Amino acid sequence: MKSFDLIRPATVQEAIAAWEPGASWLGGGTNLVDLMKTGALEPGKLIDLGRLAVLRDVETLPDGSMRIGALVSNADLADNPEILRRYPMVSEALLSGASGQLRNMATVAGNLMQRTRCAYFQDPYAACNRRAPGTGCDAREGENANLAVLGWSDACIATNPSDFCVPLSALDAVVEVAGPSGEREIAIGDFHLLPGDTPERETALQPGELIVALRLPAASSGFAANARYLKVRERTSFAFAIASCAAALRMEGGRIAEARFALGALAAKPWRVSEAEALLAGQAPDAALFERAANAALAGATASGDNAWKIELGRRTAARALAMAAAGTPQRMPALPASVFAAQAGEPAHV
Amino acid sequence: MPHSITLTVNGRAHEVHLDDPRVTLLDLLRERLALAGTKKGCDRGQCGACTVLVNGRRANSCLMLAATLDGCEITTIEGLSEGGDLHPVQTAFIENDAFQCGYCTPGQIMSAVGLIAEGRAGDDPERIREGMSGNLCRCAAYHGITLAVQEATRRMAKDEMEDAA
Known part of the structure; x- marks a missing residue:
């Protein structure tokens, strides 16, 4: 790890005054300190916010x-x-x-x-336009199966x-x-x-x-009774999403008065499409309806590498999250939060 | 830029003079305070071997810069037993065969102590597995670990009720 100056300001004003080009704010450090260890990030100064x-x-x-x-x-x-x-x-x-x-x-x-988990961003010896502008993108010809299918560019396909x-x-x-x-x-x-x-x-x-x-x-608290997060990942816990969806419905008399949903892990930002949400307004909850909304949310999705499968996975994740939201927010946090394996009504727990 | 901090580790106050801001809590414990019970596995927050309690809450000591911890209270595996009596989680790990090689065990035990204090899992095995997912065991002693955390949770709840009575 490259060395740095560390300062610990006592007020927000002091913290802001201490900033200079090349400085980083230090919060919990769970991402920044890790990337400093790999050498992907080399801030000259850390401004620790821990005293604020x-x-x-x-x-x-x-x-x-x-x-x-x-x-x-x-x-x-x-x-x-x-x-x-x-x-x-x-x-x-x-x-x-x-x-x-x-x-x-x-x-x-x-x-x-937090920064992308793209392996080429984390590796200081790889070409990465995000970390080192102009160096290229090793992900385009590399391990890209889990990278973006929405909103990406030739310069970067990170999520x-x-x-x-x-x-x-x-x-x-x-x-x-x-x-x-x-x-x-x-x-x-x-x-x-x-x-x-x-x-x-x-x-x-x-x-x-x-x-x-x-x-x-x-x-936004008007959605509390019908709001779920669903996260598809390669293991049930302690893994990043390969596709996720936060879905929230405001129900009135058995119909959807208003719907919100956003997708994660498919683009460089959470993906929200107002046309897809509008499809749901005024309708009765129904699997075919959720599928149509999910299709609309993924409109324009294209593979950036070996990841065309994420487009279909994104659709299914959104449709299922909407169905889970329609079924209602559980009384108690599920044992496996956001898991596809969480017990549905009456089903045995799976792990 | 030197940093002087005060840390309380297992109840004992230490004045620590750091000549390098890069020193992590893990390296401070192992290399400078001779507390090698806390283990270095991945050194990147992925395996949990370095788990300690910071102000009573479990944390990965490999990702904490020691210079930012002035005034904190740290508990490590060396600080769990009281007067020669093992902590209930330590006893439960022995009785439930919750380890093989033992390298991840200090982190597993500190994480379990933190999890029980959080009150998140109770003795539900599914919630315990979820709550302990930040601790990898390459010997795969997970079944015994889950049983040990269940048993320790029950024993500590019972002891607490008896103490209150």
């Missing part, structure tokens, strides 16, 4: 929205009673990610900032690995940031960028900007 207790609060604001401090751990947020009650698929997504140890360390802002960001996208979360030129808000849908010709630009953050909080709108 002000970023660890979860609160309900007067307008009914929930504000989540940037440094709240994944574990604490997943267990927060108000999050479980109002935005249960946020908890299910968090609990389907990483391990118990990592969830205690990882922070919500770090989750938004965003986050579970948490998928329900955040469906629920219209807002990202609060602070930086050298003041404070501003970014809609979650605008936060992660598709690669285009500049895959090194991963988020809408400007240099020196820091995430201070996330907000979940009050109206």
Whole structure:
């Protein structure tokens, strides 16, 4: 690991003033420290946010929205009673990610900032336009079976690995940031960028900007009774998604009044298609309907390598997540959160 | 840039002077505080062998920079037993044949202690397997590990009720 300067500011203002080109914010460190060990990232300065207790609060604001401090751990947020009650698929997504140890360390802002798990990004000796602009993309001719089928470009076919960001996208979360030129808000849908010709630009953050909080709108809690996260992965626990979907329905009199769903692990950002959601509004829940909506969400999907199978997997994941949401949010968090093997009604548990 | 920190490890306060910010908690424990019970497996947060409790919560010590832990309380496998009596999780691991080579065992036990404190799994084997998925065992002693965590959970709940009574 290349050495670096480490500073531990006591206030957000001090942290922002300490930023300089080449510096990185340090939250839980579960992704950054790992990538520093492989040599993929070599920040000259780490600004440790660990002393900023002000970023660890979860609160309900007067307008009914929930504000989540940037440094709240994944574990604490997943267990927060108000999050479980109002935005249960946020908890299910968090609990389907990483391990118990990592969830205690990882922070919500770090989750938004986590880097792709593309092996060529993590390997400092590989060509990667995202890590080292202009070097090319070894993934195009390499191991690409799990890479993007939506929104990719010739420059980069990486996916965003986050579970948490998928329900955040469906629920219209807002990202609060602070930086050298003041404070501003970014809609979650605008936060992660598709690669285009500049895959090194991963988020809408400007240099020196820091995430201070996330907000979940009050109206988004209207989906709590019918909201699920489904995550397909190569092993039942402690694995990244190969396709996932956060699906939420607001039911009125047996019909879908409003639907939201977003797909994960298929693109460089959570994938949400308003036309696909609109297909569901006013309809009675039904497998054929969910299939049509899923098809619409995957419209335009193309293989970027040996991964055409992910297009069909994405469709089936979305249709099944919608059916699970229609069946209702479980009273208790499933033993295997977001798992395809979680017990359905009356079925034996599978592992 | 040197960093001086105070760490409480297994109840004992240490003043640590770090001349290098790259030192992880894992390397600090093993190489500088002579607490080699915590194991280095993958060194990347994937295997769980380095699991310790930080302020009572389980964490991968290989991904924590020691210089960021000023004032923290650390518990390692060396700090679990009390006055020669093994911790109930340690006893349950022995009685349920929950290891073979033993390399992952300190991490498994610390993770189980953390999981039981979280109260997430109870004695449900499915929830225990899910909760322990951050600890790999290449000898595949998983069946015994699940039984051990179930038994320790029950024993600790019973002890707690008896203490309260």
